Amino acid sequence: MSDSSPQGILVCDKPQGLSSHGVVSRIRRWYGTKKVGHAGTLDPMATGVLVLGLGRGTKLLTYITGVSKTYLATIRLGSSTPTDDADSDPDRFAAPADLSAVDTSTVEAAVAKLRGPIDQVPSAVSAIKVDGKRSYARVRAGEDVQLRARRVEISSFEVIDIRFAAADGHIDVDVEVDCSSGTYVRALARDIGNDLGVYGHLTALRRSRVGDFELDQAVTLPADLDTAAPALMSLAEAARTFLPVVTVGTDQATALMQGKVVTAADWTADAPESSSVARGEVVHGEVAVICDDVLVSVAEVRRDGGLKSLTAFAIDLA
Template sequence: MGRSRKGRDISGWLVVDKPAGITSSAVVNKVRWAFGAKKAGHAGTLDPDATGVLAIALGEATKTVPYITDALKAYRFTVRLGQATNTDDAEGEVIAESSDRPTDEEIRAALPRFTGDIMQVPPKFSAVKIDGERAYKLARDDEEFEIAARPLYVDSLEMVARPDADHVTLEMVCGKGGYVRAIARDLGQVLGCHGHVRDLRRLWSGPFDAEDGVTLERIEELAKTPALDDLLLPLEEGLADLPELRCTPEGAAKLRNGNPGMVLTSDVEYGDEAWASLNGEAVAVGIYRAGVLHPSRVFNRPPAT
């Protein structure tokens, strides 16, 4: 038998304003330690040098992570024009240079081709798996390999500043699985001048905003105190993009046991995914069919009183 993980059974979301210079996994570990939590996970990796929203789920809230991972996200980033790097960001080795610089008009004219449903090739220094190996490991070993293009939905991509001829700042809203570094790389190729990401900040992710984020310094200051618990958002925040269905105590009891449960009439359509609540607390997520929710995820919490 495996050993059970020690820690508190505490559930909820913490929005961290991640600083540069630390991995997303390291932030998760620090948050888990600060809360003394049994279980924690994040909803979308940020590169070590990226900053901004890193939404961390504790306990039962980890069951809502897929809904934040799938939600739209917004990024502000600066592209260094005139240089390509092997990592597609400022940490990498410069592998190509150009003295050409596009005009503002040329940049704006190129952006529409990166919006809508596009195909994107992830950077070679990424966590994409190639025959069971991480791409970044193969790249570090100077292995030759190709990464297949993947679909990405880009809701918008706009130029918001041009600090100088060598840099342009963009804001992008996109769906799951997008690589900002690949956008910078491909934009540089289209403009004929090369490009890579100089800095990157995630502004928001689903319902979570960087302006509401907690710094690592604040987390360390409040570690192991009730004041830190007060910063937790309810796990229901992770279900913001799903319709809510209220259920009766009898329906909630069935859902908690993993069985279909009655929910109150709503405008949710047959076959839609939704979540059921009792007294405002999430009971389960599932598929709605004719007045009944068929659960796919059940939240193991004491019933609301």
């Protein structure tokens, strides 16, 4: 029996001031379904690409969460806040002489230090769990939380514009950041401010990309949820954007959903010839398995070329 409830992926442009959970709640009402999740939190002050899964699309979110992301941000040098962003008030301020010593070359040098693989200490006011409790909850309870550094990759970190207003106690730096999942852009602002000896925090953050999901695909939440909800991206279309694809027949699709292994002779690469899967080079790699333009599963290509389902999507193949 087929499921008539909404199934698929929605790329949303999250508005400022609304939490990611708040977006999920609105999408549930808009589409009339309870099964909605997102592929990576955006802070309330942030805007931009938030990828949501509805119905079976929630299963696909696991594989979207770890993709790289792009952010446009404004770093304010000259003060810091407890949250490292504009969601809290500044509590430390740079000495005027120190701020006046900052120029374009020193900002560029501080940014350059944070390119590539770095060990980043996340912001203490974050959703990271410490002994089973969210770090932000411990901070709000008055605890002094010291999080461990984690390795992240900053593949690109470019200064777009610098606006000097030292006489007003700040310098604003617009940047664009391409980074791995798990990177805290507000921690980059904090660390640049500390490196320059003038403190720093974010005043604006907009996520422009999650993997191959871009802002130009994003839907704006309407003020009136009585507006007709747009069509969702199919699971097959979404999976093609971030996973190599193989195709199988109905019998093989059924076998995969039953947890059986499909032999190398029974699947076909459905990818550009330049891709590793088309060349038969995928070893222990994850692929999207598609049958008749329907996503059957995310599977692993084993060393012998066989396919074994990692996450099956219950579908009607009749």
